[in-house]
Amino acid sequence: MIIDLNSFISILNSIRGAVERFTTAGKMGVVGLLFMIFIAVFAPFVTFYEPSAISGRSLEPPGPVHILGTDELGMDIWSQICYGARMSLAIGLAVALISGVGGGFLGLMAGYIGGNWDKALLRTIDLTMALPSFPLLIVIAAFLNPSIANVILVLVFLSWAKPARVVRSQALSMKKQQYIISARLHGAGPSYIIRKHIMPEAMPLIFVSILNISSYAIVAESGLAFLGLGDPTSKSWGMMLHYATSFRSIYFTPYWQWWLMPPLIALILLLLSLAFIGRDMERIVDPRLRLKGDS
Amino acid sequence: MKCKGRKGVALQYATALFLILVLNFFLPRMMPGDPFLILSADAENEVISVLTEEQRQYFISYYGLDRPVYEQFANYIFSVARGDLGESIYYKVPVVEAIWTRLPWTALIVVGATLISTIAGILLGLFSARRREKASDKLLMVGLISFAEIPSFLLGLIILLAFSVKLKAFPLAGAMTPFAHYSSYLEASWDIGYHAVLPMITLSLTQLTGIYLLTRNTLVTVMTKDYIRTARAKGIGERLVWNRHALHNALLPVITRVGFMIGMLMGGAVLVENVFSYPGVGSLLRSSVIARDYPLIQGIMLVMAVSILTVNYLVEIIYERMDPRTASCEAV
Numbered sequence: 348m349i350i351d352l353n354s355f356i357s358i359l360n361s362i363r364g365a366v367e368r369f370t371t372a373g374k375m376g377v378v379g380l381l382f383m384i385f386i387a388v389f390a391p392f393v394t395f396y397e398p399s400a401i402s403g404r405s406l407e408p409p410g411p412v413h414i415l416g417t418d419e420l421g422m423d424i425w426s427q428i429c430y431g432a433r434m435s436l437a438i439g440l441a442v443a444l445i446s447g448v449g450g451g452f453l454g455l456m457a458g459y460i461g462g463n464w465d466k467a468l469l470r471t472i473d474l475t476m477a478l479p480s481f482p483l484l485i486v487i488a489a490f491l492n493p494s495i496a497n498v499i500l501v502l503v504f505l506s507w508a509k510p511a512r513v514v515r516s517q518a519l520s521m522k523k524q525q526y527i528i529s530a531r532l533h534g535a536g537p538s539y540i541i542r543k544h545i546m547p548e549a550m551p552l553i554f555v556s557i558l559n560i561s562s563y564a565i566v567a568e569s570g571l572a573f574l575g576l577g578d579p580t581s582k583s584w585g586m587m588l589h590y591a592t593s594f595r596s597i598y599f600t601p602y603w604q605w606w607l608m609p610p611l612i613a614l615i616l617l618l619l620s621l622a623f624i625g626r627d628m629e630r631i632v633d634p635r636l637r638l639k640g641d642s
Numbered sequence: 643m644k645c646k647g648r649k650g651v652a653l654q655y656a657t658a659l660f661l662i663l664v665l666n667f668f669l670p671r672m673m674p675g676d677p678f679l680i681l682s683a684d685a686e687n688e689v690i691s692v693l694t695e696e697q698r699q700y701f702i703s704y705y706g707l708d709r710p711v712y713e714q715f716a717n718y719i720f721s722v723a724r725g726d727l728g729e730s731i732y733y734k735v736p737v738v739e740a741i742w743t744r745l746p747w748t749a750l751i752v753v754g755a756t757l758i759s760t761i762a763g764i765l766l767g768l769f770s771a772r773r774r775e776k777a778s779d780k781l782l783m784v785g786l787i788s789f790a791e792i793p794s795f796l797l798g799l800i801i802l803l804a805f806s807v808k809l810k811a812f813p814l815a816g817a818m819t820p821f822a823h824y825s826s827y828l829e830a831s832w833d834i835g836y837h838a839v840l841p842m843i844t845l846s847l848t849q850l851t852g853i854y855l856l857t858r859n860t861l862v863t864v865m866t867k868d869y870i871r872t873a874r875a876k877g878i879g880e881r882l883v884w885n886r887h888a889l890h891n892a893l894l895p896v897i898t899r900v901g902f903m904i905g906m907l908m909g910g911a912v913l914v915e916n917v918f919s920y921p922g923v924g925s926l927l928r929s930s931v932i933a934r935d936y937p938l939i940q941g942i943m944l945v946m947a948v949s950i951l952t953v954n955y956l957v958e959i960i961y962e963r964m965d966p967r968t969a970s971c972e973a974v
Contacts, residue, residue, distance in 0.1 A: 372784075470654075477658040479950040481909035483665070486943040489931055490669040566793045570913050573795060575931050588799070592917070598807045598814055611799055615792055622791035 358550070369627045376623030383617050387432035394426040398582045409605050416605035418587075419594060427582045428609050434583035435617060438495065438568045439561035442502040447557035450507035451514040455549060458518030459541060468511065475508040484567060488576040495578060498571065502564045510556035514549050521545055551632035558625040562618050569614055584610040655955045662947045666940050667718050727941035732933040737941035741923060745945075747817050748915065748922035751838055752907045755845035760900050763850045767857025768889060774862060783858075790851035795913035798844040802917055805840060812840050815919035841918045845910055849903045856899050860892035867891075894964060901957030905950040912946075 366377060386393055396402040396413075399422060407417040415424040457468035484501060491497040521527055527544055535543075571577055572585025573592070587610040597603050702708050706717065721727075727737035766782060773779045789797070806814045813819070817837050824830040864870065865888055873887045874880075915924030923942055930938040 473654050474657055474661070477654055477951070477954070478661065479905065479909065479947045481912065482943040482946040482950070483662070485912070485927065485931075486666070486669065486939055489936070489939050490672070562791075570793065570795060573913065574916065574928050592799075598802075603803065603807065607799070607803070611796060615796055618793070618796075619788065619791055622788075626787075 361551075365628060365631050368631055369624075372623045373627030376620040376627070379616055379620030380624060383432050383436060383613075383620070386429045387436050390426075390429040390433060394423065394429050396423040396426050398422065398426040398430040406602050406606070408601070415609050418590065418606055424587075424605060424609055427587055428584070428613055430582050431584040431587060431610065432613065432617075434495070434581055435565045435568065435614070438499060438502075439565040439621075441499050442506060442564035443557040443561035445499070446503045446507035446560055447510050447553050449503070450509070450511035451549065451553040451556070453507070454511035454514035455518050455541060455545060457511075458515035459522060459537060459545065461519075461522075465515070468515070472508045472512050472515075475505070476512075478505070480505045481567075481570075484571065485574065485576065488571050493571075493576055493578045495581065498568055498578075499564075502567055506560050506563060510553055510560070513552050513556060517549050517552055518545055521548060551628070555625060555628045555632055558621055558628060562621040562625070565614070565617065565621075584614050588614075651955070651958050655951050659948065659951055662944065663719060663722065664715075666944055667715055670936060670940075722944070727944065728937035730930070730935055730938040730941075732930065732935040732938065737938050740926065740938060741941060741945055744921060744923045744926045747920060748908070748911050748924065750834075751841045751845060751915070751920065751922065752904065752911055754838060754842035755849070755907055755911075756900065756904055758842055759846035759849040759853055759903070760896075762846070763853025764857050764889075764893075764896060766850075767854045767861060768884065770854070770858045771861035771865070772884065783855075786851045786854055789847055793913075794844055794848045794910040795917050797847055798841070798914045798917035801840055801844050813837050817921050838920075841911075841914050841920050844914050844917070845907055848910055849907060852899060852903065853896060856896055857892060860895055861888055864888050864892050897964075898957060898961045901960070902954060904953050908946055908950055 366374070369377065401421045402423050403413050403417040403421045405417065405419055405421045407413055407421070409416040413423050413425065415428065417423055418427070453468060457465040484505065487501045488498065491501070521544070527540060530540055530544065568577070568583065569585030569588065572583050573588045575589055575593075577583060577586045577589065579586070588607065591597055591603065591607040591610075594602070594606075597607065706714060725738055727741075729735070730737050730740050733740050766786070770779045770782050802814070806812045813836065817834060818830075819833055819837075822833060824833065861884075870883060870887055873883045878886075911922065912924035912927055914920070915922045916928050919925065923946070927939065927942050929935075930942065
């Protein structure tokens with residue numbers, strides 16, 4: 348337990364150290380992400396209505412009572428944005444953590460152990476990456492019932508391969524490093540070497556892929572919801588886009604200004620924040636990339 | 643990297659295809675419920691089965707559902723191979739026919755987007771590489787990279803709101819003006835082009851950055867090579883050095899990228915078509931999702947998956963032919 352806490356603190360420290368080395372865009376990304384997390388976590392305190400409560404007239408323009416107006420059914424749009432942030436962040440985080448940690452672990456093991464396990468994993472990775480992900484996503488989502496758990500499951504299935512591949516090649520190249528070999532010759536077991544030497548080196552890579560996967564998952568979820576394959580009981584940004592664009596003559600009325608724009612802006616803001624952070628993280632963890640970027 | 647020959651690649655794509663077929667076959671069978679258990683409840687607590695037990699048995703054997711699963715699966719594979727994807731529940735036409743009538747529109751915008759993003763990407767990459775590290779290069783790079791992070795359907799919504807709703811410069815929906823009578827082919831193609839511009843640009847913007855970055859970075863690497871110095875020393879002029887010697891050698895990876903891009907564009911087209919209400923396969927998919935037209939959903943997904951797999955496979959084979967280095971095994 349103490350070891351866990353220590354490693355947790357060291358991860359936090361390394362994140363803080365990384366943030367200090369961010370570019371302006373990266374820092375803006377951190378601010379944007381923190382804002383989204385804030386409105387998601389404190390959604391009940393920063394909103395005045397339940398997101399699915401009919402609290403006003405239909406399609407009220409923004410005003411003092413409803414900051415961002417109301418939708419077709421008279422539900423407050425600001426509340427929907429705040430509670431929708433929960434949905435997007437939760438799906439992004441869940442998918443990214445499961446496939447980042449799970450895929451990373453598989454890659455680590457296969458890369459370190461090698462042999463037939465490694466070959467089998469490599470084949471599976473290649474196969475998963477050859478699958479056309481978006482059509483598959485649609486058909487699976489159409490047949491399973493569109494609950495959040497199912498969406499997460501499908502997204503994990505489609506996104507674990509990348510972190511596994513990255514971590515595998517890292518583990519593979521590290522295995523041949525002098526200090527690992529000498530540690531092994533001094534009698535260190537595989538679990539010790541993985542924990543003490545390979546894990547700390549692979550952690551930043553996993554972290555970067557977690558960032559990338561989370562934005563992939565957020566895009567995929569909102570895209571599915573936009574197509575009408577989301578969970579109809581949930582209030583996600585994608586569902587808001589779906590309802591707004593399904594509304595007849597939305598473009599001939601001023602309604603799009605406060606019904607369609609907020610989820611659109613929120614999604615773009617979140618994705619850009621994640622992208623800026625991801626790019627800076629990538630630059631920091633991989634010096635070779637930095638050289639490539641500068642050349 | 644890994645070591646795999648052409649056979650390995652073919653095997654990998656064949657397995658992917660097989661996996662998709664398996665999924666397509668088993669997904670409907672994993673759904674809860676029984677297609678022949680049709681119940682109706684007129685009054686409360688009074689549930690009447692519409693079909694008698696004999697009728698139920700008849701339907702089960704009629705659809706071949708009493709035979710073993712592997713036999714059903716084999717039948718499914720054979721009918722797919724014959725091009726029979728079943729009948730659309732909603733449109734009451736064969737699935738193949740429903741897709742076929744929509745496919746040209748999707749093909750139009752995908753091909754258009756491929757052309758736009760390739761040409762614009764290469765030109766911008768060339769522009770940027772020649773002004774390396776100057777303000778215009780940096781600005782272009784930051785701008786395009788940020789653009790690439792926004793998924794195509796969100797970008798499409800913004801473009802639609804700006805150009806069609808606000809400026810009213812482009813049509814809001816459709817692929818042709820409704821009820822239009824064209825006096826000439828020129829007029830018809832002008833109208834079609836006018837409707838296709840925004841979807842094409844939206845789609846191409848997502849892939850433009852990849853082409854741009856690849857062209858720029860490859861050019862920058864190529865420019866450090868000795869033969870460029872030789873060409874310069876010959877005094878053939880900067881323009882020829884860039885266009886002949888540098889660009890020529892930088893295009894190989896770009897061409898591969900274009901190939902793989904087509905697959906991604908087909909996925910992106912599904913969402914973009916819905917933003918612009920463009921009558922391609924993507925809109926068909928959305929309406930089939932709303933109508934819960936399962937055979938049609940499956941058919942569309944199969945057609946899309948097969949075309950993406952085919953394109954990617956061909957690209958890999960062609961790339962291997964063009965660049966023998968990729969065929970050899972790279973050391974880890």
